[in-house]
Amino acid sequence: MAKILKIFLILFVSVLLVLFSVSLIMQNKVAGMVLKTLNNTFPTKIETGSYRLSLIKKFPKASIELKNIIVYSSPDFDRSGFKGINTDTLLTAKSASLDFKTVDMIRGAYTFTTINVRSGNLSLFTDTAGNYNYDFTKDGSGTAGEDNVKLNLNRINLSDVRFVYNDLRAYLIIGGVFKDGRIKSKIRGNNIDFEGISKVDFELFQLGSFIIKQHVPAEVDVALNQNAKGIFFRKSTMKVENWDFVLTGFIADDNYQDLNVSAQNIDISKIANLLPEKYRKAVSDFHPSGNLMFDWKIKGKPSGSADPHYDLTWTLKDARIDNDKSKLKIDKFSFDGSYTNGSRNRSETSTLSVSSFTARLGSADYKGSLSVSNFSNPRAELNFKGRLYPAEISEFLNLRNVSRAGGSIDLDLKFSGYPGKKRSFRFTDLFDLNSQSEVVFNSAGITLDNQNLDIRDMSGKIQIRENTTTDNFRFSINKQIITLSGKFSNFPGWLAGNPVNLTGSADLSASSLQPHLFMNTTVLPEAKGKDIPQMAPVTFPGNVFLDVNLSIDTLTYKTFNARKITGTLSIKPKILNFRTINLSSQEGEISGNALVVQNADKSFIGRGSFKVTGVDVNEAFTTFHNFGQGFLIAENIEGSLSGNISLVLPVDSLMNPVMKSIAAEGKYIITDGALINFDPVRALSKFIELSELENIKFDKLENDFFIKENVFYLPQMDIKSSAVNLSVNGKHSFDNDYQYHVKMLLSEILSNKARKNKTLSDEFGEIEDDGLGRTSVFLKIDGRGEDVKVTYDMKAAGNQIKEDVKKEKATLKTIFNEEYGLYRSDSVPEQKKSTKKRFRITWEGSDTTQVQTEPPVEKKESIFKKIFKKN
Secondary structure, three states: OHHHHHHHHHHHHHHHHHHHHHHHHHHHHHHHHHHHHHHHHOOOOEEOOOEEEEOOOOOOEEEEEEEEEEEEOOOOOOOOOOOOOOOOEEEEEEEEEEEEEOOHHHHOOOOEEEEEEEEEEEEEEEOOOOOEOOOOOOOOOOOOOHHHOOEEEEEEEEEEEEEEEEEOOOOEEEEEEEEEEEEEEEEEOOEEEEEEEEEEEEEEEEEOOEEEOOOEEEEEEEEEEEEOOEEEEEEEEEEEOOEEEEEEEEEEOOOOEEEEEEEEEEEHHHHHHHOOHHHHHHOOOEEEEEEEEEEEEEEEOOOOOOOOEEEEEEEEEEEEEEEOOOOOEEEEEEEEEEEEOOOOOOHHHOEEEEEEEEEEEOOEEEEEEEEEEOOOOOEEEEEEEEEEOHHHHHHHOOOOOEEEEEEEEEEEEEEEEOOOOOOOOOHHHHHHOEEOEEEEEEEEEEEEOOOOEEEEEEEEEEEEOOOEEEEEEEEEEOOEEEEEEEEEEOHHHHHOOOOOOEEEEEEEEEEEEOHHHHOOEEEOHHHOOOOOEEEOOOOOOOOEEEEEEEEEEEEEEOOEEEEEEEEEEEEEOOEEEEEEEEEEEOOEEEEEEEEEEEOOOOOEEEEEEEEEEEEEHHHHHHHOHHHHOOOOOHHHEEEEEEEEEEEEEEEOOOOOEOHHHOEEEEEEEEEEEEEEOOHHHHHHHHOOOHHHHOEEEEEEEEEEEEEEOOEEEEEEEEEEEOOOEEEEEEEEEOOOEEEEEEEEEHHHHHHHHHHHOHHHHHHHOOOOOOOOOOOEEEEEEEEEOOEEEEEEOHHHHHHHHHHHHHHHHHHHHHHHHHHHOOOOEOOEOOOOOOOOOOOOOOOOOOOOOOOOOOOOOOOOOOHHHHHHHHO
16 A cells, blocks of 8 residues: 555656656646737737746646736727727736646637636726727637637636726726626627626716716626627626616617616615715715615617617605604605606706605604706706795704704795706706795794804795795894895805895894804814814805895994984895984984995905084993003093094905004094093193192183094194193004194293292282283194103194294283383383383394393393293
């Protein structure tokens, strides 16, 4: 026994050595012969990299291993229709093996029993004439011995081979990956029998303009015969999620098609698995159940101008949708659907319909239908009826941002018409159609936390006909009760978010309006976790054209309060135009017009002209936060303001005024007013006792004003007050840098100082008011914040004196002579000499000293210089 075993081992090893040696010896010859035979037999060209013959691996069969294979497309098809696509290559693969009988090496005629292809790309193309790039037949007798070559491919194995099938006749593209495929094909001249079973991951399905790009695992079982008359499909099936789609029919040699694709009892519970990942997560809580039936018939010969005839029908009966997070469910969900491209097999004769739609959600029943005809210029019709309960909708859809919903809405929607020619259509395009609809709100409401929107008690009827109308529609929004009546065009489409313009007119009345309650709040990224709210930018609509008559009892925005507001608001894209606005505020009346425009960066620019009557100045300064400046604040001013104002006011995206960029002009009158502890006035305490300047009262103050580039300009004006009469002009920046020019009567300075400052009286003697106020002192007040300096205004005084010197000299001579007996002149009557101490006046701009003491004394300084020096 041992001897027999030893002999067997010797023989076995010897055979292995012989086979291995023969493999090495015959490798180049056999590989060359195989490739030559394939290239001579088939019209396709085959190239390979390295190769290796093995007589041992699959003994008694021989096997040749090929690396980096390229199989080129067969030549007899039209490549011009596949623009931008490389159609030269039929197959590329990293490796392949071909099995054949060992004795074929001796006979020189090869029959390949098995072909294994791994990690490749297969591209199958069919042109408009029905020619394809995978034609394995070849005309002519060929070289010697080739008549004996037959290709019986009993088994082709595909592993991880990507494929694309592109058929220009049917406008069909299918792409995916063969994961584990087994194909059996027998080629006898022009007659091909093909059978295949494979696990396939489909990645693309495109039929005409209909495209699905989704990973769909499936199992495919195909059986067909191709001959001179065409391609005939025996029962071929594709199983997707346990749905069996069955294909039968044929494609004739002249490209006439008679195909039928059908599926019975499709379990829709698996339909969510076919959705893209982001949608799959969104519906993960919802679980549909029910059976869908599907049938698609294709008949006819496609051409460049027409498709074959399509008839597609589907039916869903008594389906339901459950929600894991709600006790509510949709049940009695049924509909019938159909699609056909009509008698002419074109888009203009195509029709889509969904009929017998019924469903129940909670306690509400719905029914409806949809139809679309003539896809070149579509005509659509939608009918939908039912009672909607916002609370049930919110609960079923898991609307997390809805904290409250209530009431009910009765819907009776009827839309029909032509949405127009578009590249693609959305369901919301239906709302642009003609309507005979009616919506009735029964104390309905909803609260959206993330939008800062609380709507309650919506009651009233909205009729949607050629125009949308409502009368006394009442609701509460963010605790503000509003009543609306109006007539609008394109309202449904605009509400659905379609690119249409909302136009119309309305009457809006509100008992109370607080605009800041409509502003959204968000949290900036850097503020997350810190509870720092940030107001979201306010945005004006870009497709609204409305005229609104306003009647608002009270308006509150931050510190601003107004009552009895009436007027007209014209709304245009990015523009609010307030016309003939009248309101009561700050104890007075305000009327005028205003225009607000939103810029590209979401900021605003406002322009207005207003008439103000009887406004409390102190309250106005308090309300508007002292108008963005700090030099004259509410505590400094009192009185009743009237006048006219025109201004341009920039506002940021959060509706905060940019006071430094304001421009304004106007004319104002302040009556029964007072300036209290106003620093520039207090600076005059060098001339008037401080107590008199702390609270200056005046009956009437009238002047123009200008604001530009952050500076308030005050033209020349006269102030007659309880402390002193002044003429003032100047400018004051919003940064509290200012300069005022003050003109005061010399007689008032002298009389006030004489009465209030004993030191000055002792030095200059008793000074009496001249009573005429003809001679003036010019002062300049410069300030930077709390640092105030009062100086003699040389420029202003010089200009004034040069104008009036002759006139004022003569007048003052008479005054001083009458009061003090200072002059002896031919033109002035001689007076009795005074025994009191006298003083000298040196006139600015004069060449001589015209007033002297009697008897002569040493020349003294100007009275003006004396005053400033003393103080």
